[in-house]
Amino acid sequence: MTGMQDAAQDTVKRAAQRNGGDLVIETLTALGAKTVFGIPGQHALGLFDALSRSTLQFISSRVENNSAFAADGYSRATDEVGVLFLSTGPGALTSLAGLQEAYATGVPMVVIASQIPLDGLGARRKGMLHQLDDQKASAANVTKFQQTVHHASGIPSAIQDAWARAVTVPMGPVWVEVPQDVLLAPVMVPPVQDALAEAYDHPPRVELIREAVRWLSEAKRPVIVAGGGVRRAKAQAQLLDAARTLQAPVLCTPGGNGAFPWEHELSLQSWVEDRYVSEVLEDADVLVVIGSSLGEVSSNYFTLAPRGRLIQIDAEPRVLESNTPALGIRADAGAALDFLNAQLHREGFTARADWHGRGPQEVVAETLGKVAARLDAQDLGLERRFMADIREAVPAAMQTFWDMTISAYWGWSCWDSREGQFHSAQGAGGLGFGFPAAIGGAIGLGERVLAVSGDGSAMYSIAELATAKQHEAPVTWLIVDDGGYGILREYMEGAFGKATATELARPDFVALARSFGVPAREVQPQDVGQALRESFAAQGPNVVVVKTLLKMFAPTHF
Known part of the structure; x- marks a missing residue:
């Protein structure tokens, strides 16, 4: 037998010999995963070798934090579980800011992180590459659940259990790490063919719903605040039913944007940062908060002071009554609204x-x-026209992804999501969400989406132009370039009369995008609508840059 024949037989044997990595891939596939985001790493080689034998689509980002944002955006856009593969140590740690956004917003994700070999865990052997004292402890603040798998045979059950936790309300990311030698270890268990991970039910307590109904039956001025929990529960129809029955005005938080029809006669839209709207909420004799923590933004920066009784419904028990005394009802928004309406x-x-x-x-x-009169009294013609032009250009069903930039702050209040969905990073508030999340959303949907960033936040994810081009992701990226961290500039000027360290040297975004092979152009603010329409009609990724200085509307919570 020739050396070439020996090598060929060895290759066949290795292909026939499954390992721990195959168990990971098989389990994810059985659970319904289609797409995985991440970056390969030394300790994860067994996992990626198994990936090559699967039908899973892998999207390789350029930075792990952006991989996390992309998996997040994929999940938000498709209503599927986002799957993220991470390498050990630096790769795992780099993802944490992205996972914080998913955790804060309740986005279901399954994170598979590699780990150093078993004999290095617990610091039994020091000095291993990428070694951390306790890697999963680093993820404890930004994931619902963390587990290390010590034996290959335990991989399917661990991932199945983690998946169930991810989709159980309050939904969120979960973390499973597998050591290098466990991923490489040959396995005797047969291929995973079936896996079932069902969400645990959290129905509301009947006596609490009855008490809420009693309060509402006595109410003359009920108001509803709808948060992101209503959207995640797909409870728009139930919310509309409740609002009509109660004849209650409805305010959507930024996370709840789209939970209630924007132009409905009971819609206060999303003007959460407005004193006139706050006064309506404060005047309610029963304020019903569904799927929201009534946190910093949605309480108009903690200035909201309800004078009536408060009913708060949320799947996350830590949220209930955390900011305001209330009749707290732990439940998924959809289930609670079903019980309440019935x-x-x-x-x-x-x-x-x-x-x-x-x-x-x-x-x-x-x-x-x-609200309109207040805006009319300020010099905001550029800003209002700019946002209106974007809204007019964006097709009604297109999903949009917004970074933490002045345009997004406007969007929180004024964006009518219509039949599409409005996604922003207001859960944790970190920079760099918009473009990588849009890449994940576009790949998951197979259709064009819009990302909006400032020049500061764009630099967090600029490397993902390579990812977008590699996968021909249909993303139009609007970069609003004001030469600095615009919102921080405004905050500092308002508080101290001057801004410090907010001005940025930035690249020629058009030339930079083109260097990646991505079509790009710069337009004037008044031409943004036409530029977007033309970009939406193109193939693959493209970039539109607008150099302009936008202002926020004056604070209305003082």
């Missing part, structure tokens, strides 16, 4: 709406009129 209809509920001699629709119209 109870209201069963009792033949009749709304008693009376806003000091006015109807709720009149209050909503008056309030939105006051």
